[in-house]
Amino acid sequence: MNHDTHTSPGTETEPVPAMQQILDNHFLLLFLGIALPTVLYIVWGIMEVVSIPIAK
């Protein structure tokens, strides 16, 4: 695989952009990737099923 030989000077000291900080925070991503479908798909879906009135 290719290796890039030129690194632009000063990359080390530049502040890391906010988006990159989010993408580098693996456990935040893990949390989001589980919380979102759990709430929007599973919990919401089950609440709709549970609220179906029982036949008499």
Added chain:
Amino acid sequence: MAQFRVCPQSGLYFHKSAESLMKANAVAAVVFLLLAGVLALLVTLTRWPTVHLLPADAFYMVLTAHGINALLFWIIFFEMAVLYFASSTLLRSRLATPRWAWLGFWLMIIGAITTNVAIFQGASSVMMTSYVPMPAEPHFYLGLILFAVGALIGCFVFLGTLAVAKGENTYDGSIPLVTFGALTACIIAIFTIASGAIILIPTFLWSVGLISYIDPVMYRIVWWAMGHSSQQINVATHVAIWYAIAAIVFGAKPMSEKVSRGAYLLYILFLQLASAHHILVDPGVSSTWKIFNTSYAMYLAVLASMIHGLTVPGAIEAAQRKKGYTNGIFEWLRKAPWSNPVFSGMFMSLIMFGFLGGITGVVMGTEQINIIIHNTLYVPGHFHATVVAGTTLAFMAITYFLVPVLFRRELILPGLAKWQPYIFSIGIILFTLFMMGAGTMGVSRRHWDMSFADASTILGMTFEYPGTAKLMMGIVGISGVLSIIGGAMYVLIVVGSLLFGKKLEASAGFWQNFGVPLADSCYSPTRPERLGRPPVIEEHGSAGFEAPGTFVLAIVFLVTFVVYYFINWKYLASVWPMS
């Protein structure tokens, strides 16, 4: 002290324990693919009307086994190997807790065998979805649960390895894009397995009589949180493999790390919600829930797939143009190494996944249109285009790279290997198109006899599909057999190479294929050189769009998409005539 070996061919580092685990998981994967392929042949020959091979009972048993061995065991064993590769090898880090990883591996093996035993005993022909109240034997569910626990352990070993790499400072900056793709797969896998536990553990308890009732609607909702999401593990993984192969074969760099990672983030956030497209005709949940989950949210995930589908060929085009293939719009593509199965397999996987699997998936995931094809053969037509043409072919392509690099054997039958991706692809294209065609004419999925002979002899009811539908099922049979031949070529080449391929390292013997390490002299305790080249997540894409050919491909894709979408609405209008 952790031991590493450098592959002289690729420069990749392999941690001794991780290497063994990758091999064991990859070999297990291929064994289950072989089994799944034999079963696919039996299923296909039964659905081919003039052959109609198996009796009904055997058909449903074999169909259950085919779905589970292919979709779960082949794919997930392979994904474990990819997770270990993407964490340990790509980050040049030791693998966290190899013992746990081995425990996970053995749980998966025991689970897979247990479930197969249950299926072939004959009283668990419940299809891979195992909808309640259809009962399977307890050990059918138990095997699946063990398999899932094993896979979950593998996911944690992956996350642990990311932490080790960070702690031991093996890389600069952000993890590489391919590893990020594997992380996406791992996150989706954890949600998948958790959903599986929520539904399969109660179902197991129900099968042994400890729980008296499981609500079928509830079952379907939670089961599909697993069933659909597990397909998204595959998508995240095979996209990562596309990026990896573009880098391996062309030295291509992603057009924009930022855009590609952003697309993966959309996967993490939204891809799993599309599980709702399996529930589109179910009563009990509102249209608001259905449409939110399958449209507004899911289209963001589809957007992400289109981004990947654009940036991977775009990166290849840019790399090729840099090498001087600048004539016209498509010289870069014409002059690509089409006889190298690593490339050809990957590129056809990308094209077929987009054009066949992707477009049909979005169209059938539209609530109104779904009703036309729900539970018809259109559905397996669609998902063989995603999971066979997309995922399986991508995994096959990377295998041709891994046999020399990881297993240290030369490929046997290189001439056959050159053809394998083409034969497999031609088979799959026809197979999926004609399955979808038959499905559009109403032919059901999971159905033993499309002539309904029993219904007419027993009940005196007759029903006949149009002759075209029968013809299409004949073509499904023939093209299915062709794709199975393509699959068999892969298994032959891989197994043959591991057994008889020329040794690229003297100690790469028989048992080394199953995870026994190479000779001690191959490894050294010196730490790999730190992974430099931080993937800068640049603020702008490269100046201008440096890939006009890819742009044309993208336009063709969008036009196909739009036309097909409207054809389906038109067709829907004719299903329910208004007069």
